[in-house]
Amino acid sequence: MKTFALVDCNNFYVSCERLFRPELQNRPVVVLSNNDGCIIARSNEAKALGFAMGSPYFKNLALLRRHKVSVFSSNYALYGDLSSRVMSLLLHQENEVEIYSIDEAFLALPASPNWDVTAYARDLCKKIKQWVGIPVSIGLAPTKTLAKIASTIAKKQPAQQGVCRLHDQQKIDNTLAQTPASAIWGIGRRSTKKLQQHGIHTALQLKEADQDWIRKTLTITGLRTVIELGGMPCLDMEKAPPPRKSIVSSRSFRRPITTHQHLKEAIATYTAIAAVKLRHQKLRCGAIHVFLTTNRFQKEKGFYANSQTITLASPSGDTPRLTHYALQGLQAIFKKGYRYSKAGIMLLNLSKEGHRQLHLFRGEKKERRELMVAMDKINQQWGRHTLQVAASGLNKSWSMSQEYKSPAYTTNWQELPHTGGGK
DNA sequence: TCTGGGGTCCTAGGACCC
DNA sequence: TCTGGGGTCCTAGGACCC
Numbered sequence: 001m002k003t004f005a006l007v008d009c010n011n012f013y014v015s016c017e018r019l020f021r022p023e024l025q026n027r028p029v030v031v032l033s034n035n036d037g038c039i040i041a042r043s044n045e046a047k048a049l050g051f052a053m054g055s056p057y058f059k060n061l062a063l064l065r066r067h068k069v070s071v072f073s074s075n076y077a078l079y080g081d082l083s084s085r086v087m088s089l090l091l092h093q094e095n096e097v098e099i100y101s102i103d104e105a106f107l108a109l110p111a112s113p114n115w116d117v118t119a120y121a122r123d124l125c126k127k128i129k130q131w132v133g134i135p136v137s138i139g140l141a142p143t144k145t146l147a148k149i150a151s152t153i154a155k156k157q158p159a160q161q162g163v164c165r166l167h168d169q170q171k172i173d174n175t176l177a178q179t180p181a182s183a184i185w186g187i188g189r190r191s192t193k194k195l196q197q198h199g200i201h202t203a204l205q206l207k208e209a210d211q212d213w214i215r216k217t218l219t220i221t222g223l224r225t226v227i228e229l230g231g232m233p234c235l236d237m238e239k240a241p242p243p244r245k246s247i248v249s250s251r252s253f254r255r256p257i258t259t260h261q262h263l264k265e266a267i268a269t270y271t272a273i274a275a276v277k278l279r280h281q282k283l284r285c286g287a288i289h290v291f292l293t294t295n296r297f298q299k300e301k302g303f304y305a306n307s308q309t310i311t312l313a314s315p316s317g318d319t320p321r322l323t324h325y326a327l328q329g330l331q332a333i334f335k336k337g338y339r340y341s342k343a344g345i346m347l348l349n350l351s352k353e354g355h356r357q358l359h360l361f362r363g364e365k366k367e368r369r370e371l372m373v374a375m376d377k378i379n380q381q382w383g384r385h386t387l388q389v390a391a392s393g394l395n396k397s398w399s400m401s402q403e404y405k406s407p408a409y410t411t412n413w414q415e416l417p418h419t420g421g422g423k
Numbered sequence: 424t425c426t427g428g429g430g431t432c433c434t435a436g437g438a439c440c441c
Numbered sequence: 442t443c444t445g446g447g448g449t450c451c452t453a454g455g456a457c458c459c
Binding site for chain 1: 455
């Protein structure tokens with residue numbers, strides 16, 4: 001039987017920021033979500049000071065200052081680039097690899113009695129640290145769900161040298177007895193509550209729970225988790241990523257928006273961003289979903305959220321055309337008198353580009369497709385908004401704030417780090 | 424004043440068909 | 442007074458993940 005390994009980058013966003021600011025080693029650091037909204041990554045020192053995942057930035061302001069915590073806005077160009085360096089190193093190890101998220105990958109390691117899989121994993125940790133500079137932890141176990149648990153143990157116990165293997169039954173059960181049910185992959189807040197009401201608090205109790213009851217209460221997904229806790233793999237490696245089903249682009253605004261004009265600019269801008277992704281993946285979309293909302297935390301000021309889906313007569317990847325429909329959708333749901341905090345669009349019914357359509361309407365005209373190719377090239381070279389549809393607006397006063405963003409050290413020539421010598 | 428963004432999967436229930 | 446059964450498809454909403 002093969003061994004699943006979960007390779008998990010430690011405090012990934014923080015580690016990325018530290019790579020170019022080595023003086024921040026051993027110092028508390030946090031990274032904020034888009035629009036500088038919440039804390040979404042914390043160094044161990046920041047965790048120890050009590051800063052919680054997902055906690056709003058403005059509520060932590062005073063405490064962050066008092067403890068002299070370094071604060072960064074999120075810099076996805078940097079994180080994405082470092083992620084792909086880690087992943088390509090893994091892909092070169094000749095194992096089966098599944099890239100699970102920006103900072104995690106599963107490996108399937110062959111079982112062989114004369115092979116020390118733990119030593120191999122330790123070696124891999126070292127290699128990644130040396131070659132990319134990002135610290136990782138690795139969990140080894142007979143199922144993905146157990147490997148997840150193993151990796152969190154590896155992270156918490158420095159004595160493990162970055163690796164934890166859950167192998168023999170006794171060790172697995174001891175570990176599960178000390179793991180709260182809420183810490184299991186796939187068990188969220190709602191399920192935790194249901195389990196608690198049923199007297200199930202630990203992973204071991206969950207593993208031994210009545211499977212019919214689990215199936216009824218937590219659906220087939222919960223049952224899979226339980227079986228995986230028992231050491232029987234239910235979730236296999238996903239070698240090729242399945243084709244996208246939707247592409248979303250949405251942002252919170254710097255300040256609430258009240259005018260139709262500003263919302264139009266935002267929706268046109270988000271549509272353009274999503275359309276670039278669409279074309280990049282050689283896809284077209286058959287429907288576009290537009291949504292907007294006022295602040296959901298301030299319902300006393302009058303809450304309003306709405307959305308509309310528009311189906312296209314034929315699939316498209318053409319920014320002006322998609323923008324046209326998106327704005328039509330916006331028109332239908334916009335109501336005057338509200339303070340909008342966020343809006344976005346979603347591209348749906350995605351299909352492969354160039355699929356010959358057996359339909360009265362042929363796809364986009366050739367010239368239009370060429371125009372989009374040219375536009376993407378120019379924007380890639382000169383920056384995202386060099387060429388855009390007029391509706392997107394020029395000054396974008398509504399766009400999100402990112403006050404503490406680090407430079408795009410690795411992906412932008414203008415922002416390469418320089419050494420010494422001042423500016 | 425200020426609370427992220429981008430995804431997937433599952434289920435229940437309604438519409439519709441014969 | 443009595444109002445089938447079985448199937449598919451679609452959608453909205455819930456739940457979860459990082």
